[in-house]
Amino acid sequence: xxxxxxxxxxxxxxxxxxxxxxxxxxxxxxxxxxxxxxxxxxxxxxxxxxxxxxxxxxxxxxxxxxxxxxxxxxxxxxx
Amino acid sequence: xxxxxxxxxxxxxxxxxxxxxxxxxxxxxxxxxxxxxxxxxxxxxxxxxxxxxxxxxxxxxxxxxxxxxxxxxxxxxxx
Numbered sequence: 513x514x515x516x517x518x519x520x521x522x523x524x525x526x527x528x529x530x531x532x533x534x535x536x537x538x539x540x541x542x543x544x545x546x547x548x549x550x551x552x553x554x555x556x557x558x559x560x561x562x563x564x565x566x567x568x569x570x571x572x573x574x575x576x577x578x579x580x581x582x583x584x585x586x587x588x589x590x591x
Numbered sequence: 592x593x594x595x596x597x598x599x600x601x602x603x604x605x606x607x608x609x610x611x612x613x614x615x616x617x618x619x620x621x622x623x624x625x626x627x628x629x630x631x632x633x634x635x636x637x638x639x640x641x642x643x644x645x646x647x648x649x650x651x652x653x654x655x656x657x658x659x660x661x662x663x664x665x666x667x668x669x670x
Contacts, residue, residue, distance in 0.1 A: 518631050519631075520631065520633065530632075530633075533632060533655070533656070536655055537651055537655060540651075540654055540655060542636070542647065542650075542651055543636065543637035543638075543647075544634055544635065544636055544637070544651075545635040545636070545637065546633075546634070546635040547632060547633065547634050547635075548632070548633040549630060549631070549632050549633075550630070550631045550632075550633070551628060551629070551630060551631060552597050552598075552599065552628070552629045552630065552631045553609075553612060553626060553627070553628050553629075554599065554609075554625075554626065554627045554628075554629070555623060555625070555626050556623060556624040556625040556626075557621070557622065557623050557624070558622035558623070558624065559622075568621065568622075571621075572616055572619075572621055572623075575619055576612070576615055576616060576619060577612070
Protein backbone atom coordinates (compact mmCIF):
# COMPACT_ATOMS: atom_id res chain seq x y z
CA UNK A 513 0.00 0.00 0.00
CA UNK A 514 1.32 3.43 -0.92
CA UNK A 515 1.27 6.26 1.57
CA UNK A 516 2.55 9.80 1.85
CA UNK A 517 3.73 11.28 5.13
CA UNK A 518 4.10 15.03 5.56
CA UNK A 519 6.41 16.07 8.40
CA UNK A 520 6.39 19.73 9.34
CA UNK A 521 7.95 21.89 12.06
CA UNK A 522 5.30 22.63 14.68
CA UNK A 523 3.94 26.16 14.99
CA UNK A 524 6.26 28.24 17.15
CA UNK A 525 9.27 26.06 16.47
CA UNK A 526 12.15 27.90 14.81
CA UNK A 527 12.54 26.91 11.15
CA UNK A 528 15.83 28.24 9.78
CA UNK A 529 15.36 26.47 6.45
CA UNK A 530 11.98 28.15 6.02
CA UNK A 531 13.45 31.52 6.94
CA UNK A 532 16.21 31.05 4.37
CA UNK A 533 13.66 30.11 1.68
CA UNK A 534 11.49 33.11 2.53
CA UNK A 535 14.39 35.52 2.44
CA UNK A 536 15.75 34.07 -0.82
CA UNK A 537 12.32 34.28 -2.45
CA UNK A 538 12.06 37.96 -1.42
CA UNK A 539 15.51 38.66 -2.83
CA UNK A 540 14.34 37.13 -6.10
CA UNK A 541 11.46 39.61 -6.13
CA UNK A 542 8.60 37.37 -4.98
CA UNK A 543 5.93 38.60 -2.55
CA UNK A 544 5.86 36.03 0.23
CA UNK A 545 4.64 36.45 3.79
CA UNK A 546 6.03 33.24 5.19
CA UNK A 547 7.61 29.92 4.33
CA UNK A 548 8.01 26.74 6.39
CA UNK A 549 9.96 23.75 5.16
CA UNK A 550 9.34 20.14 6.13
CA UNK A 551 9.76 16.70 4.60
CA UNK A 552 7.57 14.51 2.45
CA UNK A 553 8.14 10.75 2.69
CA UNK A 554 6.52 8.46 0.12
CA UNK A 555 6.29 4.93 1.43
CA UNK A 556 5.30 1.54 0.10
CA UNK A 557 4.22 -0.52 3.10
CA UNK A 558 3.01 -4.09 3.44
CA UNK A 559 -0.39 -4.07 5.10
CA UNK A 560 -3.64 -5.94 4.63
CA UNK A 561 -5.94 -2.98 5.13
CA UNK A 562 -5.90 0.79 5.50
CA UNK A 563 -6.40 0.73 9.26
CA UNK A 564 -3.38 -1.52 9.80
CA UNK A 565 -1.28 0.55 7.38
CA UNK A 566 -2.14 3.77 9.20
CA UNK A 567 -1.29 2.29 12.60
CA UNK A 568 2.02 0.97 11.26
CA UNK A 569 2.95 4.32 9.70
CA UNK A 570 2.05 6.16 12.91
CA UNK A 571 4.58 3.97 14.70
CA UNK A 572 7.18 4.71 11.97
CA UNK A 573 6.57 8.43 12.51
CA UNK A 574 6.97 8.19 16.27
CA UNK A 575 10.10 6.05 16.02
CA UNK A 576 11.96 7.44 13.01
CA UNK A 577 10.25 9.72 10.51
CA UNK A 578 9.39 12.63 12.78
CA UNK A 579 10.61 14.14 16.01
CA UNK A 580 7.30 14.41 17.89
CA UNK A 581 8.72 17.10 20.20
CA UNK A 582 9.16 19.64 17.43
CA UNK A 583 7.44 18.19 14.37
CA UNK A 584 3.89 17.24 13.47
CA UNK A 585 3.01 14.64 10.89
CA UNK A 586 0.12 13.93 8.57
CA UNK A 587 -0.49 10.53 6.95
CA UNK A 588 -2.23 10.21 3.59
CA UNK A 589 -3.01 6.71 2.34
CA UNK A 590 -3.31 6.37 -1.43
CA UNK A 591 -6.60 4.86 -2.49
CA UNK B 592 -3.06 32.95 -0.05
CA UNK B 593 -1.69 29.77 1.51
CA UNK B 594 -0.13 27.08 -0.64
CA UNK B 595 1.73 23.83 -0.18
CA UNK B 596 4.47 22.71 -2.55
CA UNK B 597 5.65 19.11 -2.62
CA UNK B 598 9.12 18.62 -4.10
CA UNK B 599 10.16 15.04 -4.81
CA UNK B 600 13.11 13.31 -6.45
CA UNK B 601 12.06 12.24 -9.97
CA UNK B 602 11.62 8.53 -10.67
CA UNK B 603 14.96 6.97 -11.54
CA UNK B 604 16.94 9.61 -9.66
CA UNK B 605 19.06 8.24 -6.85
CA UNK B 606 17.61 9.15 -3.44
CA UNK B 607 20.14 8.34 -0.69
CA UNK B 608 17.95 9.87 2.02
CA UNK B 609 15.07 7.62 0.98
CA UNK B 610 17.37 4.58 0.94
CA UNK B 611 18.57 5.42 4.44
CA UNK B 612 14.99 5.79 5.69
CA UNK B 613 13.97 2.49 4.08
CA UNK B 614 16.91 0.62 5.54
CA UNK B 615 16.40 2.15 9.02
CA UNK B 616 12.70 1.27 8.98
CA UNK B 617 13.58 -2.34 8.08
CA UNK B 618 16.11 -2.48 10.92
CA UNK B 619 13.36 -1.32 13.27
CA UNK B 620 11.26 -4.27 12.09
CA UNK B 621 8.85 -2.53 9.73
CA UNK B 622 7.80 -4.09 6.43
CA UNK B 623 8.51 -1.47 3.79
CA UNK B 624 9.08 -1.94 0.08
CA UNK B 625 10.36 1.52 -0.67
CA UNK B 626 10.78 5.03 0.63
CA UNK B 627 11.48 8.31 -1.15
CA UNK B 628 12.15 11.54 0.68
CA UNK B 629 11.39 15.02 -0.61
CA UNK B 630 10.50 18.43 0.80
CA UNK B 631 7.23 20.11 1.67
CA UNK B 632 7.18 23.91 1.56
CA UNK B 633 4.23 25.78 3.06
CA UNK B 634 3.98 29.27 1.64
CA UNK B 635 1.92 32.36 2.25
CA UNK B 636 1.95 34.33 -1.01
CA UNK B 637 0.41 37.64 -1.99
CA UNK B 638 -1.84 37.10 -4.98
CA UNK B 639 -5.23 38.35 -6.08
CA UNK B 640 -6.52 35.05 -7.40
CA UNK B 641 -5.67 31.36 -7.56
CA UNK B 642 -4.47 31.49 -11.15
CA UNK B 643 -1.98 34.26 -10.38
CA UNK B 644 -0.81 32.49 -7.21
CA UNK B 645 -0.22 29.25 -9.08
CA UNK B 646 1.77 30.99 -11.83
CA UNK B 647 3.87 32.82 -9.23
CA UNK B 648 4.58 29.62 -7.28
CA UNK B 649 5.52 27.79 -10.47
CA UNK B 650 8.17 30.46 -11.05
CA UNK B 651 9.37 30.07 -7.44
CA UNK B 652 9.73 26.33 -8.03
CA UNK B 653 11.70 26.79 -11.23
CA UNK B 654 13.97 29.43 -9.72
CA UNK B 655 14.51 28.26 -6.15
CA UNK B 656 12.31 25.62 -4.56
CA UNK B 657 13.06 22.69 -6.85
CA UNK B 658 15.84 21.55 -9.15
CA UNK B 659 13.79 20.79 -12.28
CA UNK B 660 16.53 18.50 -13.63
CA UNK B 661 16.13 15.96 -10.85
CA UNK B 662 13.01 16.96 -8.93
CA UNK B 663 9.33 17.23 -9.71
CA UNK B 664 6.96 19.53 -7.88
CA UNK B 665 3.28 19.62 -7.11
CA UNK B 666 1.42 22.79 -6.07
CA UNK B 667 -1.65 22.67 -3.83
CA UNK B 668 -3.51 25.92 -3.18
CA UNK B 669 -5.49 26.04 0.05
CA UNK B 670 -9.12 26.94 -0.55
